[in-house]
Amino acid sequence: MTEYPQLTQTVLDTTGPRELAEFYRQLLGWSYRPGDEPPADGAPDEPDWLVLRGPGGGNGLAFQRVDRLPRTTWPEHDVPMQLHLDFTVSSPAELRRQRERAESLGAALLLDRYDDPDEPLYVFADPSGHPFCVFVA
Structure with a gap:
């Protein structure tokens, strides 16, 4: 039997992981992986990594903090989109x-x-x- 790697999630770089995760959480109706939810007490929240999962499980979306992220210039190719x-x-x-x-x-x-x-x-x-x-x- 041949084993193949399984896609777990797609990771998006961002300067604001919580903000981008919230955007996709609301857009898709997904939930945070347990432990990745925003602090219930309103404590400061600057995560480096967050994961969202769909209601049926399966592949997720993850959000990884980076210091800078040049925006794509698509449809021009000066800064390509690289992924969508x-x-x-x-x-x-x-x-x-x-x-x-x-x-x-x-x-x-x-x-x-x-x-x-x-x-x-x-x-x-x-x-x-x-x-x-x-x-x-």
Whole structure:
């Protein structure tokens, strides 16, 4: 039997792990890994590493503190995106609803292809500048 490595999580660099984790927690409806929740007593919170997990388990997202993070200049290639996340929704109406949610949480719209008949989608930048797409499955 051949064994292969299993993907555990995708790690995003950020200068603000808690802020970025909160953005994705609210966007995706995921939960913190036990022990990674914000302090309940409001104590100072400057974590170097946080992990979110989906409701059914599986792969997660992790957030790692870095001192600086140049924002991608996509669609220009001066600073390439190097990685982006793809998320799907069930319908064009849901796509529009998720655009409103993402922007209300702090995402910036980079590309609007809502009217594309073959693949309606939006490309956003999260609060740390990482691109992500939401499109109709």
